[in-house]
Amino acid sequence: MTQPQPTARHTIAVLVDNEPGILARVVGLFSGRGYNIESLTVSETDAHAHLSRITIVTTGTPMVIEQIKAQLDRLVPVHKVCDLTLGGPAVERELALVKVAATGEKRVESLRIADIFRARAVDSTIKSFVFEVTGSTDKINAFIALMEPLGLVEVSRTGVVAIARGGQGL
Amino acid sequence: MASSPATTAPATTEQSGAELLLKALVDQGVEVIFGYPGGAVLPIYDAIFGQNALRHILVRQEGGAVHAAEGYARSTGKVGVVLVTSGPGATNAVTGLTDALMDSIPIVCLTGQVPTHLIGNDAFQEADTTGITRPCTKHNYLVKDVKDLARVVHEAFHVAKSGRPGPVVIDLPKDVLFAKGPYTPADEVKHKSYNPRRTPDAAAVAKAVEMMAQAKRPLFYTGGGVINSGPEASELLTKLVRATGFPCTSTLMGLGAVPASDPLFLGMLGMHGMYEANWAMHDCDLMIAVGARFDDRVTGRLTAFAPHSKKIQIDIDPSSINKNVRVDLPIVGDCGETLAEMLRLWKGKKPKSDGKALAAWWKQIEEWKKRDCLRYEQSSTIIKPQYALQRLQALTKGHDTYITTEVGQHQMWAAQFLKFDKPNHWMTSGGLGTMGYGLPAAMGVQIAHPDALVIDVAGEASILMNIQELSTIAQYRLPVKVLILNNQYMGMVRQWQELLHGGRYSESYMDSLPDFVKLAESFHCVGLRATKPSEVDDVLKEMIKVKKPVMVDMIVDQKENCFPMIPSGAAHNEMLLGPADNQGSGPKDKPISEEGMVLV
Missing domain, CATH: 3.40.50.970 (Thiamin diphosphate (ThDP)-binding fold, Pyr/PP domains)
Known part of the structure; x- marks a missing residue:
C-alpha cells in the first residue's frame, strides 16, 4: 500500500446510446476524476439501434482502471464496458495521415520507407506527399519518427480503434 | 373511474x-x-x-x-x-x-x-x-x-x-x-441501458457468512446505503447485528439504521466519531461494510486504516467498491436484499462463531468505552453546546423527532449527542458539507410530516446562508424549530485555526450578527434566547411546546472545541481527546503532521 502501484495501459471499449452530450459525459468523467486519456475514438456503429462505440486508451494502476470501468458503467446511457486489454487477445489499429514536404533524395527516401510500412500516398504534389498509414500505435510512431528528418510537416491520427479476436461480440 | x-x-x-x-x-x-x-x-x-x-x-x-x-x-x-x-x-x-x-x-x-x-x-x-x-x-x-x-x-x-x-x-x-x-x-417506459443489479451473488453472500462465523474481532460498519435501501433494510441490519452479537458502528449518513439505544451499537465513527468505534475499526479482524463508501472522513490515513482486517463490502454501486480501500469480498447488490439473505443463512446454519474470542473483543471494547470520549467540562455560568444538545435529547423523548443540521461543530455535536433509534429521522449534509442545508431541509421534512417535531440544529453562521426560507416556513405555517448554537464563530473553522494555524482566527469571527430573536419575530416566528445554563431547559421546553415556528438563540461557549477528533492524515488510533479527557491527554500533546495540514 505504501509503495506506488505500477501503472498499465488499457484499451477500453464502451457501447453507448448515440445521443447529444454522451461524449461530454465520458470526457467529463475522465477530467473530473483525474483519469488519463491517451486516445479516444468515437463513431456510430449501429445506426439502427443508435449505438456508438467509444474506444479509450488510458493508463492507471489496477485500482484506477477498475474505477474507470465502474464509473463508465454507471453512466446512464452506457450499455456495455469492455476492457480489451484484460479480455484476451484483441486487434488494435490506428490510422494516420502524414504530410511530408521534401525534394530530391529525401523525397525518394520517404517513398521508399512508405513502401516498407505499406503506407499509401493519398495526395501528391511536386514538393509533398500525404501518406495514409495504418497499424499499431508503435508502428505509426515509428513511421512518423522516420519521416521527421525527411521533411515531416504535420500528422493527423485517429487514435486507437480495437476489437477482440475471435467470433464473440462485445 | x-x-x-x-x-x-x-x-x-x-x-x-x-x-x-x-x-x-x-x-x-x-x-x-x-x-x-x-x-x-x-x-x-x-x-x-x-x-x-x-x-x-x-x-x-x-x-x-x-x-x-x-x-x-x-x-x-x-x-x-x-x-x-x-x-x-x-x-x-x-x-x-x-x-x-x-x-x-x-x-x-x-x-x-x-x-x-x-x-x-x-x-x-x-x-x-x-x-x-x-x-x-x-x-x-x-x-x-x-x-x-x-x-x-x-x-x-x-x-x-x-x-x-x-x-x-x-x-x-x-x-x-x-x-x-x-x-x-x-x-x-422501460429503460434500455440503466437497470442496476439488486440481487447479490449467492456464493459471495455464503462466503461472507462463513467469514463472519470465523471472525474473532468482527465489526459492522454501516452507512447511508442502508437508509436508502428502505426501512426494511434497517430492520434486517438490526436483526443481523443482534443475531451475530457483533458490534456495529455507523457513518454520519447511516445513523438511525441500528437504534442508538442498542448496546451493540458503538456510535458514529470517523473524524469526530466515538473513541471506541474508531479503535474497534482499527483493531477489527473482519469489517462488514454495508452501504458505506470509505469516505476520507471515516478512514483517516488510508495506509493505517484497519490494518489487520479482512473486509467485506456490500454496495449497490460497483464504483463504490475498491475505490479508496481494497476489500477482500465485494458484494454488489441492494443492502436490504443482501442483509435478508445473510440473516437467512446465519440463522439457518447456526454457525459456530468463536464465542470466547467475541467475548474478549467485547471486553476490549468496554475498556475503550470507559475512556468516556464525549466528556466535557461542565460550567454553571456559560452554556456548553454539548449540554444544550444533551438537554434537547432528554426533552424530546417521546416525541416523533426529526433532526436536520447545518454544517460545522454543531453538526458533529448533534451526531454525537442526539440518539437516533429510527432511520429517516436524521437529515444532514454529509458528503458536500453544505452550510445552509438544515433550514430548508427541515422545511421539507415538516411538509412531509406535518405533526412531527422537526428541529434544525444550527450554527449562527450556517443559518444565515438560507435564512430567507423563514419566510416560506411562515407562509405555510410550518412549526419548524431552529436551535442555533451561537458561539459567534464559524466554529469548525475556528477550531482548525486553533489546532493547525497557531490560533490565527482569520475571518472566522461572526461580526455584526443580527438579533436572532427580533429576526425571528420579523419573519412571523417565535424568537427565544438562552444565555445561562439555568435557562436552557425552560427555553427548550417552550420551543417544543409552541405550535409555531420557533428560533432559539442559544448563546454557547465561544471556545468549545469538538472532540474526539482524528486530525487529518492521522490514523484511527491517533485520536485527540478533549481537555476533560479522563486520562489527561489533551489535544496539545499531539501536534498535527505536515502531511495532515494539506488535507481538508
Whole structure:
C-alpha cells in the first residue's frame, strides 16, 4: 500500500446510446476524476439501434482502471464496458495521415520507407506527399519518427480503434 | 373511474407539454413540488394553477427548494421534486444538486430553458443547464420534442430512485411546454441501458457468512446505503447485528439504521466519531461494510486504516467498491436484499462463531468505552453546546423527532449527542458539507410530516446562508424549530485555526450578527434566547411546546472545541481527546503532521 502501484495501459471499449452530450459525459468523467486519456475514438456503429462505440486508451494502476470501468458503467446511457486489454487477445489499429514536404533524395527516401510500412500516398504534389498509414500505435510512431528528418510537416491520427479476436461480440 | 367516453378525453388526445409534465408527475406519485417561478416555466405554473393534485411550495431561493426536496426525500424515502426557471434558477439549484449527488438522495429537478430556437444564442436567462449540471447530477435530459416529454419524466424517476439514488435534471425549453403532444404512460417506459443489479451473488453472500462465523474481532460498519435501501433494510441490519452479537458502528449518513439505544451499537465513527468505534475499526479482524463508501472522513490515513482486517463490502454501486480501500469480498447488490439473505443463512446454519474470542473483543471494547470520549467540562455560568444538545435529547423523548443540521461543530455535536433509534429521522449534509442545508431541509421534512417535531440544529453562521426560507416556513405555517448554537464563530473553522494555524482566527469571527430573536419575530416566528445554563431547559421546553415556528438563540461557549477528533492524515488510533479527557491527554500533546495540514 505504501509503495506506488505500477501503472498499465488499457484499451477500453464502451457501447453507448448515440445521443447529444454522451461524449461530454465520458470526457467529463475522465477530467473530473483525474483519469488519463491517451486516445479516444468515437463513431456510430449501429445506426439502427443508435449505438456508438467509444474506444479509450488510458493508463492507471489496477485500482484506477477498475474505477474507470465502474464509473463508465454507471453512466446512464452506457450499455456495455469492455476492457480489451484484460479480455484476451484483441486487434488494435490506428490510422494516420502524414504530410511530408521534401525534394530530391529525401523525397525518394520517404517513398521508399512508405513502401516498407505499406503506407499509401493519398495526395501528391511536386514538393509533398500525404501518406495514409495504418497499424499499431508503435508502428505509426515509428513511421512518423522516420519521416521527421525527411521533411515531416504535420500528422493527423485517429487514435486507437480495437476489437477482440475471435467470433464473440462485445 | 366510471365515466362515459363522452366526458373522458380519449387517450390519443394531445395535451400541452406543461400538462403532460404534470400528468407524468402525478402518475409517478408526486404530491409536493418545491419551486420558484420565472419566465421560462410560466406554462408549467399556469398548469399548476388549474389543478389540485400537486401541491406547490413556494420557496424564497432555488437553493432552498433543492434542500427542501432533499429533506422531504430523506424523511419519506420518496423522490423529491424541484421546479425552477432557466438561467439563474438553474444555477442556484446547482449546490443542492451536488449535495444530493454526494449523499445519494433521489431528486428530480425540472429546469426551465429558453425556447429551442434560441438555445445557444445567449438569450435572456439562458444557461447551458445540461452542461453545468452534467457533473453534479446522476443524469440529465434536455427535452427538445414534446413527444419525448412524458417518457423522459418516467425515465428520470427510474434513474433517480434505482441503484444508488441521485439527482436528475430535466431541462424544458419553453416552446416544448407549449407544444401539444401525446402522453406515454409510465408502464410503457422501460429503460434500455440503466437497470442496476439488486440481487447479490449467492456464493459471495455464503462466503461472507462463513467469514463472519470465523471472525474473532468482527465489526459492522454501516452507512447511508442502508437508509436508502428502505426501512426494511434497517430492520434486517438490526436483526443481523443482534443475531451475530457483533458490534456495529455507523457513518454520519447511516445513523438511525441500528437504534442508538442498542448496546451493540458503538456510535458514529470517523473524524469526530466515538473513541471506541474508531479503535474497534482499527483493531477489527473482519469489517462488514454495508452501504458505506470509505469516505476520507471515516478512514483517516488510508495506509493505517484497519490494518489487520479482512473486509467485506456490500454496495449497490460497483464504483463504490475498491475505490479508496481494497476489500477482500465485494458484494454488489441492494443492502436490504443482501442483509435478508445473510440473516437467512446465519440463522439457518447456526454457525459456530468463536464465542470466547467475541467475548474478549467485547471486553476490549468496554475498556475503550470507559475512556468516556464525549466528556466535557461542565460550567454553571456559560452554556456548553454539548449540554444544550444533551438537554434537547432528554426533552424530546417521546416525541416523533426529526433532526436536520447545518454544517460545522454543531453538526458533529448533534451526531454525537442526539440518539437516533429510527432511520429517516436524521437529515444532514454529509458528503458536500453544505452550510445552509438544515433550514430548508427541515422545511421539507415538516411538509412531509406535518405533526412531527422537526428541529434544525444550527450554527449562527450556517443559518444565515438560507435564512430567507423563514419566510416560506411562515407562509405555510410550518412549526419548524431552529436551535442555533451561537458561539459567534464559524466554529469548525475556528477550531482548525486553533489546532493547525497557531490560533490565527482569520475571518472566522461572526461580526455584526443580527438579533436572532427580533429576526425571528420579523419573519412571523417565535424568537427565544438562552444565555445561562439555568435557562436552557425552560427555553427548550417552550420551543417544543409552541405550535409555531420557533428560533432559539442559544448563546454557547465561544471556545468549545469538538472532540474526539482524528486530525487529518492521522490514523484511527491517533485520536485527540478533549481537555476533560479522563486520562489527561489533551489535544496539545499531539501536534498535527505536515502531511495532515494539506488535507481538508
